[in-house]
Every structure is written in structure tokens, then in C-alpha cells.
Amino acid sequence: MRPFAYRRAEAVEAAVGQAGKFLAGGTTLIDLMKLDVExxxxxxxxxxxxxxxxxxDGEGVRIGALATMTEVAEHDLIRSRYPALRQALLAGASQQIRNMASMGGNVMQRTRCPYFRDTAFKQCNKREPGSGCGALQGNSRKQALLGTSDACIALHPSDASVALVAYDARLTLHGPEGEREVALADFNLLPGETPWLEHDLKDGELIVALTLPAPIAGNGVYLKVRDRESYEFALSSCAATLQVEGGTVKAARFALGGVGTRPWRVPEAEALLVGQPATEETFTRAARLILAGARPTAENAFKVPLTERVVVRALSAAARGQQEGRA
Known part of the structure; x- marks a missing residue:
């Protein structure tokens, strides 16, 4: 780890506008500093x-950015109204990490792509702009197939962000010029030709809160498929909420994880469900639509049929009112 100056902020106004990095739980930043990436x-x-x-917050809930994953997962408002978020938080890390990691830090997670995290690999456009993407021709099994570009296929790793996007979460950002709000779905940027620009956070700005509107009247599910049962990132995941009346879908929200360069949501796929019977056939059509445009590599092509099954299973579970959190 390289030498750095340390300061402690006692008020939000004293923190914003500062150069360098903000330290909360440190579960990502400190790791990357030790690896000499940050x-x-x-x-x-x-x-x-x-x-x-x-x-x-009105009919919704406001979550302070320094609230830990554990505090959010165990809060009565989250348990009762946002079950998919609770399930995603519990599936996202060990208990020790959940006790430390902040919600603001969670949505700022950086990729676990080995070409990014290991400086011995010279080709990583996120770390060294213009150097290339080692994963394109290398180990890409756990990388993204949606939202990718010729410059980067690095996967967005956050479980919680997938559920937050499905619940239409918004971030409150505080900077030298005051506060502004941005939808979490728009906060993480697609890599395009500039994969080193990962989010819509201006210099000196700080995430101070996450706000969730009232959820749709229905059931929420987060389903995660991974190589092992615990402490592993998703190969594919889906956060889904459905309102079903008389066997017909009245409202739907769902988003994907483990497959995109950011949490992946396609409103057209949700709209396709509305007014249709809550059946496997309907859910399969929606799954295929949200996966349209996938650009898999030879090593991660298996994620396309896998994710189709994950979406169908998650939507079916939400329709049945089950609270499934793992696969």
C-alpha cells in the first residue's frame, strides 16, 4: 500500500469537495489499495x-448511505416491504462484511475482474485507459454479456444494486454545489469507449442517501445462482416483484445481476408482462426480451440459457408469493 494523507470529516459539508477517496466500511477501497489498484x-x-x-420517506423509505448492509437487511421496513432487497443483501457477503460494508459503498463497488485487480495483467482499460481488455481474449467465464463493448466486458458485482434498481431506487448526491438526485439505474455508466468512467459521481460529491419509492403491491424475490453456496459472486441473478390478480400480471419490475456491466433492467420486458397470464410461457418471453442484445464470449455463453431459467424461476416464485433467496 502506498503512503497517503488521512483526514476525518465530522460534517457532510466538511467532507464534500475533498480530493482523493472517501472511506466508510473500507471493504472495497482498502482491498484495492493493498493490491495497488487504487x-x-x-x-x-x-x-x-x-x-x-x-x-x-412518504410512502417509501430513505436509507442513509452509511447504514450497513446488516442494518438495512434487519430493519422492519425492509423486511416487510422490500423483501428482494433483504434477500440480496443476505446473499451478497459474509456476516462480517455485512456488518462493516455501507450501502453507499455497496453501490460503488468496483468489478472483481481479475484483469482489473491484478496489476501483473497489463491490459485493463479500467485501470490503464487505452491498454486494452485482457478478458476479451482471456478468462471471461464470470464476465458480462450485456452492456459490454470492445473496450470492456467487466461485470458489475453488487447483489444489492440489482434489487435496488428493481425497486426504482434513487441516490441523493451532495457536492460543493449542493444536492442532486439520480436514478440508480442511470448512475452506473456503460463502458462504451471510456470504461474507466464508471459512474455519475462528480469530483468531490458524496452519496448521502438512497431512497426507495413505495413498492408495487405484490411479492419480491431475489434469486442468485453461483458456483458455491456462500461468499461467492453471482453467475446470474434476478430481483423480481410482481403484482398478480386473478392469474394476470398487473404490474412487474425485475432486474438482472451477474450478467451486465451494470445492474440490468429493460422496462420493455416489464411492460410485456402486464396484462398477460402469470405463466411460464409469459415469463420466458420476458426473459428473452431482457436478454436481447447479449454479446457472450465462448466462455460465458452458458449464461444466456442459465439466465433465462433464472428469470422464469424468479418471476414464478414472485407470482406464487414465495420468498426464495438462493439457488
């Missing part, structure tokens, strides 16, 4: 900021 000249400790409250 090299901040300054680290600002924000753990004392008053940003941990979880409270009603």
Missing part, C-alpha cells in the same frame, strides 16, 4: 457523519 493521495474518513438513519 492509489489515492488522500483518504477522507466519513464514518462519523450522521448518515445511518433508515426512516419512512
Amino acid at each position: 492509489r489515492p493521495a488522500q483518504v477522507t474518513d466519513i464514518t462519523r457523519l450522521p448518515l445511518r438513519e433508515i426512516a419512512p
Whole structure:
């Protein structure tokens, strides 16, 4: 780890506008600093900021950015109204990490692509712009097949972000010029030709809260398929909420993880479900639509049929009112 300047912020206004990196739980930043991937000249400790409250916000809920994964997963509002988010949080890390990791840090997670995390690999456009993408011709089994480009196929790793996007979450960002809101679905940027630009966070801005609107009247499910049962990132996942009346879908929201360069949601696939019978045939059509445009490699092509089955199973579970969280 390289030397860096350390400071502690006691108020939000004192934190924003600072150069370098913000330190909350540190479960991503410190790892990357040890790997020499992140090299901040300054680290600002924000753990004392008053940003941990979880409270009603109109008909929805506002979550302080420093609330931990555990605090959110165990909160009564999340348990009762946003079950897919709770399931995603519990599936996303070990208990020790959930006790430390903040919600703001969770949505800022950087990819686990080995070509990004190991500086011995010279080709990584995220780490060294213009150097190429080693995963394109290398180990791509766990990389993305949606939202990719010729410059980058790195997978977005967050489980919680998949559920948050399905619930229409918005981020409140505080910077030198005040506060602004952005939809989480738009916060993470597609790699395009500039994969080193990963999110819509301006210099000196800080995530201060996540806000969820009232969920649709129905059931929520997060289904995750992975190589092993615990402490593993998704090969494919789906967060789904459905409102079904008389066997017909009245409203639907679902998003994919483990397959995209960001949490993947296609409103047209949700619209296709509305007014249709809640059947496997209907869910299969929606799954194929959300996967349209996939660009798999030879090593991760298996994710296309796998994800189709994950979507159908998640939507079927939501329709039945089951609370399945693992596969």
C-alpha cells in the first residue's frame, strides 16, 4: 500500500469537495489499495457523519448511505416491504462484511475482474485507459454479456444494486454545489469507449442517501445462482416483484445481476408482462426480451440459457408469493 494523507470529516459539508477517496466500511477501497489498484493521495474518513438513519420517506423509505448492509437487511421496513432487497443483501457477503460494508459503498463497488485487480495483467482499460481488455481474449467465464463493448466486458458485482434498481431506487448526491438526485439505474455508466468512467459521481460529491419509492403491491424475490453456496459472486441473478390478480400480471419490475456491466433492467420486458397470464410461457418471453442484445464470449455463453431459467424461476416464485433467496 502506498503512503497517503488521512483526514476525518465530522460534517457532510466538511467532507464534500475533498480530493482523493472517501472511506466508510473500507471493504472495497482498502482491498484495492493493498493490491495497488487504487492509489489515492488522500483518504477522507466519513464514518462519523450522521448518515445511518433508515426512516419512512412518504410512502417509501430513505436509507442513509452509511447504514450497513446488516442494518438495512434487519430493519422492519425492509423486511416487510422490500423483501428482494433483504434477500440480496443476505446473499451478497459474509456476516462480517455485512456488518462493516455501507450501502453507499455497496453501490460503488468496483468489478472483481481479475484483469482489473491484478496489476501483473497489463491490459485493463479500467485501470490503464487505452491498454486494452485482457478478458476479451482471456478468462471471461464470470464476465458480462450485456452492456459490454470492445473496450470492456467487466461485470458489475453488487447483489444489492440489482434489487435496488428493481425497486426504482434513487441516490441523493451532495457536492460543493449542493444536492442532486439520480436514478440508480442511470448512475452506473456503460463502458462504451471510456470504461474507466464508471459512474455519475462528480469530483468531490458524496452519496448521502438512497431512497426507495413505495413498492408495487405484490411479492419480491431475489434469486442468485453461483458456483458455491456462500461468499461467492453471482453467475446470474434476478430481483423480481410482481403484482398478480386473478392469474394476470398487473404490474412487474425485475432486474438482472451477474450478467451486465451494470445492474440490468429493460422496462420493455416489464411492460410485456402486464396484462398477460402469470405463466411460464409469459415469463420466458420476458426473459428473452431482457436478454436481447447479449454479446457472450465462448466462455460465458452458458449464461444466456442459465439466465433465462433464472428469470422464469424468479418471476414464478414472485407470482406464487414465495420468498426464495438462493439457488
